[in-house]
Amino acid sequence: MAYLIDRKEKMTLWERAYLPEIIRGMAITARHFIRNVIFMDRRITIEYPEQKKQLPAGYRAEHRLMKREDGTIRCTACMLCATICPSGCIEIEAEEVADPQVEKRAKSYIINELRCVFCGLCVEACPCDAIRMDTGRYENASFDRSTLIYAKDKLLDNSAPGSNSLSASL
Numbered sequence: 001m002a003y004l005i006d007r008k009e010k011m012t013l014w015e016r017a018y019l020p021e022i023i024r025g026m027a028i029t030a031r032h033f034i035r036n037v038i039f040m041d042r043r044i045t046i047e048y049p050e051q052k053k054q055l056p057a058g059y060r061a062e063h064r065l066m067k068r069e070d071g072t073i074r075c076t077a078c079m080l081c082a083t084i085c086p087s088g089c090i091e092i093e094a095e096e097v098a099d100p101q102v103e104k105r106a107k108s109y110i111i112n113e114l115r116c117v118f119c120g121l122c123v124e125a126c127p128c129d130a131i132r133m134d135t136g137r138y139e140n141a142s143f144d145r146s147t148l149i150y151a152k153d154k155l156l157d158n159s160a161p162g163s164n165s166l167s168a169s170l
C-alpha cells in the first residue's frame with residue numbers, strides 16, 4: 001500500500017538545489033568533530049567498555065541476596081518477591097531452620113535474569129532487606145543463556161566490587 005506524504009512546508013529553491021544542504025550538513029559534522037578534538041574533556045561520548053559511566057543512585061542493576069552476620073542467607077522465604085514479580089522469574093524453595101527467630105529460609109533461590117524486567121518490585125516487597133539491586137552490574141549479555149539464570153550461591157556472591165553483602169540494618 002502506498003502512502004502519500006502531504007508536506008505542509010514547501011522547500012525553498014535553495015533547499016531543492018540539494019548540494020547546499022549537503023554542504024551545510026557536512027559543516028555541522030565538521031564543527032562537532034573539531035570541537036570534540038579540541039575539548040576532549042567535554043565530550044559526551046565515552047570510550048566504552050574501557051570507560052564506564054557513573055551510575056545514578058538507585059540504578060536497578062543485577063540482584064544480590066544479603067547475608068546475616070553469621071553468613072547465612074537473610075531471606076526468610078516469605079515468597080513476597082516471587083509473588084509480586086510481574087515476570088514470574090523468581091523461584092524459591094523454603095526449608096525450616098531450628099532457630100525460632102528465623103523459622104524458615106530459602107533452601108534454593110533462583111532468578112532468571114533473562115526474564116527480569118528490572119522493575120525493582122522484588123526489592124520493594126522484601127520485608128527484611130534480603131534482596132537488593134545495587135550491584136552496579138548491568139552488562140548481563142552472554143553466549144550461553146544458562147549463565148544468566150542465577151542460583152542462590154551466585155546471588156549471595158554477587159556484590160558490587162568493594163561493597164559488603166551484609167545488610168547494614170541487621
Ligand code: SF4
Pocket residue numbers: 081084085086087088089090111115116117118119120121122123
Ligand atoms: S526486578 Fe521485577 S522482574 Fe526482576 S525479579 Fe524483581 S520483581 Fe521480578
Ligand code: SF4
Pocket residue numbers: 074075076077078079080081082092106122125126127128129130131
Ligand atoms: S527475598 Fe525477601 S521478599 Fe523474597 S522471599 Fe526472601 S525475604 Fe521474602
